[in-house]
Amino acid sequence: xxxxxxxGDSASQFNGENSQxxxxxxGKWQPSELELxxxxxxxxxxxxxxxxxxxxxxxxxxxxxxxAVTSPGWKLLSDTFFKWAYGVEVLPKILLGFITNITxxxxxxxxxxxxxLSIALVRTSKAPALTPFRILATxxxxxxxxxxxxxVILLVGFGVPALQIQGLxxxxxxxxxxAVIITYTAYVAEVIRSGILSxxxxxxxxxxxxGLNYVQTMRHVILPQAFRRVTPPLLNDLVALIKDTxxxxxxxxxxxxxxxxxxxxxxxxxxxxxxxxIVFLLITIPLTRFTDRTLRKSIxxxxxxxxx
Amino acid sequence: MSNSVLEISKLRxxxxxxxxxxxxxxxxxxxxxxxxxxxxxxxxxxxxRCINLLEPIDDGVIKLDGEEITDVEINPDxxxxxxxxxxxxxxxxxxxxxxxxxxxxxMRVKGSSRDxxxxxxxxxxxxxxxxxxxxxxPDRLSGGQQQRVAIIRSLALNPRLLLLDEITSSLDPVxxxxxxxxxxxxxxxxxxxxxxxxxxxxxxxxxxxxxxLKDGRILEWGTPDQILNKPQERQTQEFLKxxxxxxxx
Ligand SMILES: Nc1ncnc2c1ncn2[C@@H]1O[C@H](COP(=O)(O)OP(=O)(O)OP(=O)(O)O)[C@@H](O)[C@H]1O
Ligand SMILES: [Mg+2]
Numbered sequence: 001x002x003x004x005x006x007x008g009d010s011a012s013q014f015n016g017e018n019s020q021x022x023x024x025x026x027g028k029w030q031p032s033e034l035e036l037x038x039x040x041x042x043x044x045x046x047x048x049x050x051x052x053x054x055x056x057x058x059x060x061x062x063x064x065x066x067x068a069v070t071s072p073g074w075k076l077l078s079d080t081f082f083k084w085a086y087g088v089e090v091l092p093k094i095l096l097g098f099i100t101n102i103t104x105x106x107x108x109x110x111x112x113x114x115x116x117l118s119i120a121l122v123r124t125s126k127a128p129a130l131t132p133f134r135i136l137a138t139x140x141x142x143x144x145x146x147x148x149x150x151x152v153i154l155l156v157g158f159g160v161p162a163l164q165i166q167g168l169x170x171x172x173x174x175x176x177x178x179a180v181i182i183t184y185t186a187y188v189a190e191v192i193r194s195g196i197l198s199x200x201x202x203x204x205x206x207x208x209x210x211g212l213n214y215v216q217t218m219r220h221v222i223l224p225q226a227f228r229r230v231t232p233p234l235l236n237d238l239v240a241l242i243k244d245t246x247x248x249x250x251x252x253x254x255x256x257x258x259x260x261x262x263x264x265x266x267x268x269x270x271x272x273x274x275x276x277x278i279v280f281l282l283i284t285i286p287l288t289r290f291t292d293r294t295l296r297k298s299i300x301x302x303x304x305x306x307x308x
Numbered sequence: 309m310s311n312s313v314l315e316i317s318k319l320r321x322x323x324x325x326x327x328x329x330x331x332x333x334x335x336x337x338x339x340x341x342x343x344x345x346x347x348x349x350x351x352x353x354x355x356x357r358c359i360n361l362l363e364p365i366d367d368g369v370i371k372l373d374g375e376e377i378t379d380v381e382i383n384p385d386x387x388x389x390x391x392x393x394x395x396x397x398x399x400x401x402x403x404x405x406x407x408x409x410x411x412x413x414x415m416r417v418k419g420s421s422r423d424x425x426x427x428x429x430x431x432x433x434x435x436x437x438x439x440x441x442x443x444x445x446p447d448r449l450s451g452g453q454q455q456r457v458a459i460i461r462s463l464a465l466n467p468r469l470l471l472l473d474e475i476t477s478s479l480d481p482v483x484x485x486x487x488x489x490x491x492x493x494x495x496x497x498x499x500x501x502x503x504x505x506x507x508x509x510x511x512x513x514x515x516x517x518x519x520x521l522k523d524g525r526i527l528e529w530g531t532p533d534q535i536l537n538k539p540q541e542r543q544t545q546e547f548l549k550x551x552x553x554x555x556x557x
Contacts, residue, residue, distance in 0.1 A: 208385075
């Protein structure tokens with residue numbers, strides 16, 4: 001989109017100082033005495049707020065830290081969970097395992113996007129020919145949204161090999177991946193469907209009355225708007241997906257969780273788990289922040305549309 | 309009268325058990341405007357949606373330029389290309405700029421090249437004084453500007469017939485005027501139109517024929533002067549009296 005720049009910045013226009021050029025009609029406008037005084041007062045107030053925030057954070061957080069470190073159990077706690085030298089030692093193994101998590105996430109994301117969108121389209125279409133598929137899709141979504149993913153992993157991971165069908169894989173990595181895809185497709189299909197349903201029916205009517213057919217209407221009018229609306233929940237699902245790839249460790253896949261488990265059972269020390277947690281956080285926290293920002297933006301945009 | 313662009317005979321439409329339109333028959337000759345008035349819920353929007361094949365009908369025949377468009381073998385997408393429609397609100401696609409809104413159908417439906425479509429869109433925008441808004445997004449336009457863009461967009465496929473459904477009812481009075489001026493200009497250029505409106509003054513100005521809808525039937529029809537100034541039916545008189553009292557004239 002060429003004009004992104006012209007639409008996203010509406011909020012900054014109301015921030016006082018930043019906006020003066022925008023309203024500088026004659027080119028000779030100077031802020032009045034009153035406005036200058038107001039700006040000075042505002043700056044002073046902002047400075048005071050910053051100081052208060054810094055002081056209060058320092059005392060509260062610092063106080064909590066002191067209480068934790070000086071408490072009697074601290075030594076045992078830190079030896080069990082935060083033995084950094086040992087943590088660094090096992091880190092390479094955990095990182096190697098984490099590559100598996102990332103690979104699983106990447107492949108699952110692509111497959112889930114494809115299947116999730118397909119199922120959402122089937123469920124929202126009204127074509128009579130698709131009726132059996134609509135029923136199947138509904139049952140599928142209801143079932144797999146309603147059972148714990150761990151169960152699906154166990155069912156697929158241990159159940160499918162037990163069938164001993166020729167040509168079906170016994171590879172736990174592929175079976176685990178399949179279970180993750182099956183479950184997340186159900187989640188994502190539902191999110192996309194709710195996005196499609198949230199678009200005002202007039203949009204569809206307007207598109208159809210221009211002569212666009214069903215596919216064109218979906219592709220150019222409904223889906224672009226729906227995806228914009230569901231980007232934040234989809235990003236949430238992505239964060240959850242990254243974490244949930246750790247569940248396939250139950251099948252014996254050596255991902256980050258499993259690598260940590262092996263290291264920790266060897267030494268009876270739990271620092272590897274903490275290390276694995278930190279590795280996950282390094283990816284999930286930035287993604288969560290990003291999701292938050294996207295959500296705020298999309299709310300702002302919807303508000304703007306409501307105003308017009 | 310010259311040949312009819314639109315001809316409806318004995319149209320009937322119901323939703324589930326509710327009968328919404330019954331025995332609707334009208335002829336709309338080329339270059340004329342037919343205006344539907346009537347209370348809320350009398351079936352105006354439903355009628356326009358039926359004409360555009362957005363709603364299936366129970367019975368009756370709709371003809372566009374003499375061709376029956378209610379025939380089961382007809383592709384509704386092709387019919388809709390020849391009929392422009394503007395709704396009360398939510399017309400524009402908010403994720404596209406004004407220009408992109410206008411060129412979408414010419415490019416996707418008619419297969420125009422992008423350059424061709426942009427040229428045409430710009431000349432339309434210029435004609436209606438909105439060229440400076442070409443790259444704006446709909447949420448940056450006033451309600452009146454949005455509706456005018458919606459009208460322009462529906463003109464981009466050179467429709468035979470334009471359906472306008474209470475296009476001013478979500479606007480405040482100042483904005484109403486600029487939209488109505490656009491419609492008057494189109495009328496002057498010979499566009500054939502069917503409108504639903506609550507603006508009796510506007511109906512007077514553009515209508516060649518006014519139809520009063522009451523509970524899904526055309527109760528009375530005639531020239532604007534006949535219907536709006538000298539209505540014969542008691543219910544038409546009552547409706548106009550109510551509209552008058554609501555201060556809408
Ligand atoms: N999709 C639908 N399903 C069921 N009933 C509907 C539907 N659309 C409209 N109706 C009913 O049809 C009747 C006519 O509605 P319509 O929207 O055509 O009225 P209108 O004359 O356009 O009213 P207004 O002036 O308020 O726009 C109403 O009683 C309404 O409840
Ligand atoms: Mg209506």
